[in-house]
Amino acid sequence: MPTESTFLLFALFMVAAAAGWAYARFLDRRDRDSQEDEPPLSQGYLRGLNLLLDDETDKALEMFVRMIATDDEALDTHFALGSLFRRRGELDRAIRIHQNILARPDLSSVQRHTALFALGEDYLRAGLMDRAESLFRQVAEQAEDPEPALGRLVGILESLGEWEQAIIVRHELEKVSGERQDVPVAHYYCELAERALGNGESRVARGWLKKAQRARRALPRGAILRARLAEHEGDSALAWRLLSEVVRGSPALLPEVLPDLHRLASRREDLAGLDALLRPLLTTREAPGVAYAAITCDLLDPPVLEEALIGLLTGDDTLASLVDAPALAQASGEARRQLLERMSGGLRRLVHRGPRYQCGSCGHRSQRMSWQCPGCRSWDTTRAAATLPLDTVLETSPRQ
Ligand SMILES: [Zn+2]
Known part of the structure; x- marks a missing residue:
């Protein structure tokens, strides 16, 4: 200034x-x-x-x-x-x-x-x-x-x-600069599709989503919207397939799609299918992201989510001391489940106090997921933090 x-x-x-x-x-x-x-x-x-x-x-x-x-x-x-x-x-x-x-x-x-x-x-x-x-x-x-x-x-x-x-x-x-504009163009088509979906115009939305796909084939947002449309039209199998592809291709978007996947799996009485989809992530560097999604979406079923949460709570020294890891190790059955729910709930309240999303381009932090970064206006650069942003939580916590 x-x-x-x-x-x-x-x-x-x-x-x-x-x-x-x-x-x-x-x-x-x-x-x-x-x-x-x-x-x-x-x-x-x-x-x-x-x-x-x-x-x-x-x-x-x-x-x-x-x-x-x-x-x-x-x-x-x-x-x-x-x-x-x-x-x-x-x-x-x-x-x-x-x-x-x-x-x-x-x-x-x-x-x-x-x-x-x-x-x-x-x-x-x-x-x-x-x-x-x-x-x-x-x-x-x-x-x-x-x-x-x-x-x-x-x-x-x-x-x-x-x-x-x-x-x-x-x-x-694109003509003038020689730089590809496919990402923003595909997002513009998604914006049009979302508007049509909001107006209940499924056919119009489908047309925009096809154009989005033509502009850029691998676009998680397009797949998420096509899944929403498919579920709306009763094609749960297609919705499931599309969202599974989003998780495999962009695991960082798991918090955005986990509630939908969980709903689809529950309706088909196939939580085991959700377990099988997420389990391979536990042995990768995406494992904390699975736990983070479980915390923010308030879900501990299927077992892979509970395991991811325990891995997060016991794998980090600071967190382990905060959440009383020994008590967790000794508990079993229903007592352990209640303890986990309480810990997850406490962490969720903490996480929701601070910014949970960050732009990979400019570092702008926000509390809501936006496909266009409010800071640098780039498209598709914002993702949920893969770790609990305890630093910002502590910075933004009101003093007692
Ligand atoms: Zn940005």
Whole structure:
């Protein structure tokens, strides 16, 4: 967050830049032996800067805006001033500066696109999405390098939930940048499918999900949604198969699908099938994730979940001391079951207090699973923590 001092620093920088420029201009003029008696433009800057330093920002702005119309050589400085106002949250002033730059009739096409983009940024920051969208579209169509404008457009369309438009822009972005856009495009189709499912339009949802699959074959979210659709239409076998594939391909998503798998297995009276699906994970580094899923989903059946939980509680020294591992080792039968349920319940309450999910790209932590990271806006990078996030639980626990 820029502070008043950074603003003053920038102002001083401008004084230095303006003074240097004025000196160069003076030398140039002397060399040419010009008789012009027009005052150097830097005086306008200095007056504007004095007003800024005296906190008379509006008067300073008037002065800079008047200079925009006449001052050829300091256009970059005006851009810098506009972006500084934006960063300070003074959006009306930033907009004024950029609109005045655009009003100049002699701008080169690069300068014009830079000004349109900057004004788009001002509107974006001000929450005027329609205006920002229209400016970024203009730059994307006309500029030699449309990639930054396409990137901004995608962000706007995502925030508005305009998924079909966003798909078109992603395809353009792929052409321009050469970078594959299949992951976000497939997620946009999933967003459309979820919306259709929410409206009870199964046929429409199926169409979007096929497109998602065509965009990117291995997409766990697509499989989860197809499983939901299959279960809704009474095809439990297909739902089971799809969710099993999700667990085998992306074990970190187990907390998202375990309740569905458990429900399907219970309905078929086949908890042994769920046991057989999860058991191979116990001998891999995914074992703590199985225990974590058992804790967060409040499930201890089939036996593989109980075993994973015991492995977690006794395998970690800190946890073992917290949960009284010796008592657990001595207990048996119903007493042991009750003890495990109590420990699992306590850990669940702790875990639910803090962020349980983390983005693998930017590290953003959150309490809810989101397919798009709220921090860096990447798709499919957030997963449940594979270990109990006791550090953050302790950080966020209210003091007793
Ligand atoms: Zn992120």
